[in-house]
Amino acid sequence: MKITIIGVGLIGGSMALDLKKRGFTTKVFGVDNCTNNLQKAKQIGFIDDIKTLEEGVNLADIVILAVPVDAAIKILPKILDKLNNQIVIDVCSVKKSLIDSVKNHKKRKQYVACHPMAGTEFFGPEAAVSELFDNKVNIICNREENCQEAIEKTEKLFTCLKMKLIYMNGEKHDKHVAYVSHISHISSFALAITVLDVEKEEKQIFNLASGGFDSTVRLAKSSKNMWSPIFQNNSENILEVLDNYIFQLEKIKSSIKNNNNSEIIEFIEKANQIKKII
């Protein structure tokens, strides 16, 4: 099985690493608009050869599109235009706008919309790590729009990555990830800025940052090239979550302002129920 990775960063690179290591593929081609990243990817060894988009699509059995969602929306129709019997899988965090962009393409059946839910706050080819996807969830969207062969190949690929498979439509996906992923990033970005702003005058503040701070702010290191298009392509859902989140913050703010112990206790007790989940 030959694979072409378009976008040789954290996600594409981590997929290639394990697909090679686990014998799913014998040859991985890399396509990227950044020559430097392609050379690094080849050096690290998760791609075997550097190709143009056209060559990469022609040579592959499976094309993996692992670029930010705004770039994916531009590139996906071009890939479909070039397809014979290959299939193409994308791995973006937002699905509806991308699926809609190729809705009427005659090769639509050969494109499988996926979201392997795994990552770190790092990016670029050096960020690629083995076992990133093990035991995590991959969401396949709008499966009914695919041909049987495309779904089967995709399922085999993600099973090789040891992922659990979940199926839902793109719209539902985008709402869910706004709650369990996108808002966490916004919350981290905003927290980082809040603390950085005060740090200007309070130099010592970061000596004090302990484990709790680190873990809530870790995601604030995430890539602008990836996250800005996510916020723009999932704005409706994100704005809904943000409204709910700010509402909760205003609520606890008012309880603290009024020194209302029973309200504060109730707030924490409600939040504690997250224990049943994580």
Added chain:
Amino acid sequence: MKITIIGVGLIGGSMALDLKKRGFTTKVFGVDNCTNNLQKAKQIGFIDDIKTLEEGVNLADIVILAVPVDAAIKILPKILDKLNNQIVIDVCSVKKSLIDSVKNHKKRKQYVACHPMAGTEFFGPEAAVSELFDNKVNIICNREENCQEAIEKTEKLFTCLKMKLIYMNGEKHDKHVAYVSHISHISSFALAITVLDVEKEEKQIFNLASGGFDSTVRLAKSSKNMWSPIFQNNSENILEVLDNYIFQLEKIKSSIKNNNNSEIIEFIEKANQIKKII
């Protein structure tokens, strides 16, 4: 050196574990208003004997007060009333209100206000772990109000716990921790509730929670008995941080609503600067 731990939970227990293991103390007495916790602490082995408050204070060279800040405000004056030459150290996350509560006590010099900045989201004696404090920061507040002997003993104790020592006044401490610790907890509590609220109708949502969500919401499991008094005793600083935090969230909300790419990029770039810190 004999030590009495008042409050045999995560912090008191973790301190006792390493102070025993590293030979700082030969005997640890436990005091707690929960008999069950005392028995567990003895079973685990980080206390040797169960004592009443009066006995514990009498028998110890160093008394460690490791209870929530509201309880500490009630108990600290009673401990000082009973002191001969022993010293007492507290480990609360809020300092000014506690320091103020014994401002004019004739034994004030023997009380050292401390905040070892380490913890987990778990609590109770079973949560006690070895090496919790290694390489973390302990803040000693208002050192100038202590006698030399009290400071020396305290520094030795925290050095044995492998902590870095920082000195500042209680007021400054409370402002700093509002930014680097308290707001992280509020942000996690609010995020947990936001997601739990939508989960009622969207059962599948938690299948999707991946690494990023876990780390931002981890703190939402924290104890209401510890955190409600912190919010109340540090309300002024927390309300300031909350206002700044909500301001940042409203700002990014408006940028997303207006689909303003350059503002979103600027927001993420600013947050990314946290890289220089963590």
